[in-house]
Amino acid sequence: MAAPPDDVVSDPQDDLAAAVLRPLRAHHAFESCVEMLATSIRLGIYPDGSTLPPERELAERMGVSRSTLREAIGALRDAKLLTTRRGRGGGSVVEFHPEEPGASPKLQRPREELLDALAFRRIVEPGAAHAAAKRTLTGQQAEMLRASLERVNSAAGKAVHRQADAQFHLAIASLTESPLLIDAVTNVQVRLHEMLGAIPVLDRNIDHSRQQHDAIAEAILAGDAFKARRVMESHCDDTAALLRGLM
Amino acid sequence: MAAPPDDVVSDPQDDLAAAVLRPLRAHHAFESCVEMLATSIRLGIYPDGSTLPPERELAERMGVSRSTLREAIGALRDAKLLTTRRGRGGGSVVEFHPEEPGASPKLQRPREELLDALAFRRIVEPGAAHAAAKRTLTGQQAEMLRASLERVNSAAGKAVHRQADAQFHLAIASLTESPLLIDAVTNVQVRLHEMLGAIPVLDRNIDHSRQQHDAIAEAILAGDAFKARRVMESHCDDTAALLRGLM
């Protein structure tokens, strides 16, 4: 506004403007593309040894031209995250072992952004659990949830467990079939996955979280929306406490 | 191989991929720019007669080049939403009267997207109310909330009320100081505002909603997080019921 230095602090109206006029166009499409693919691989959505979808399909899904997508894939190839073979039956094959011993990659986002993600998660994930439990699930959906749970519980190794954990939470969100909610949970899980990779997690924490996962899945399958939400809230609180303490 | 032809229907893994590999790059920057500014004006964040921030500042806030921003402003000028004056003290002056009699603009988004927004809102806005109530508000924040409430209650005319309503909800979100949450509420309110503009709202509905607003603000100011959440949930449910019935 005419912003004379009259106010000591900001005009409330300005705050609203800042809220609505958020920045669009996240950096370059190329970079976001690399990040998105790398995330998918690290989350184990495309596990080691699997083949990515064909370039033309990926490009369309990500709303990006094939040239841009190819540059991104090239970058991942340079980063040794995948290899590419030509010809029919070819494609980009993932080469990523989530073993990384004490790698402890540095946090790449500012701490406050991560704390924000934890607070936001505390709202959306319990909401997702609640919504998922209220739906009547198809057999296939129930099956997917059980499979996700099974994968978390049988995960050997912390890195693998971390992947399976993220996928379990994404699975719950996808049960709601709400694009906005799925998007919110995805965002949050990406940041969470990064945070969990940067701190030491004890076996005791994992056991505790497994019990909570069991209870959450059970409540969702039983259609007990309130219980699903309550347990998910505890689960988020516990993880957040762990992270806030160790970051 | 991750993709053996065993799937009769879609592989659950595919659903997760679809979740993480969401489309980036919302169409053209120019269009999003026009939409964002038009929304700000229609929401009354820049009320009739006020001047927009200088182009250079706006461009930076929206993460867009000045040329693109100027094209957007030009489009709004063509749409008679503002006029522009040159020279010092000049700028783009909003010319928008939220009176529009029975205009009832058509819904521009697919119905299912709007229903999704209602479902998502039912999760994030109660969460925002809860989080806002848990915070210790500064005097200025409390003041802003009271002012927003006052503006809703004193709004003359339905269109003006609709603006003030959106701003009240945005104000609550901004109290949380959580960027992710603010963003979520903003998204939801934009869609909601559009929906409410497309249906006839009765005075009775407005009265009812005013009572709920009072209760919400009171609970937040009193620090009663659970009550704030409960009332906001009812509020969202009631609005959603109204909309689902009339759309």
Add this chain to the structure above:
DNA sequence: CCGATAAGGTTCGATACCAGACCTTAAGGC
């Protein structure tokens, strides 16, 4: 009345991205 200043208006080259056509390689099917 006149300079400083704060705005909008204009121009231009660089570049990221897109859309599509086309080429090359390697499996599979007949």
Add this chain to the structure above:
DNA sequence: GCCTTAAGGTCTGGTATCGAACCTTATCGG
């Protein structure tokens, strides 16, 4: 063993956007 097909690889022209400098207009202060 050929032909189809499903993949990746390459090329090209077009366009949106950026960015940064520069011009023009109008107000304000002395």
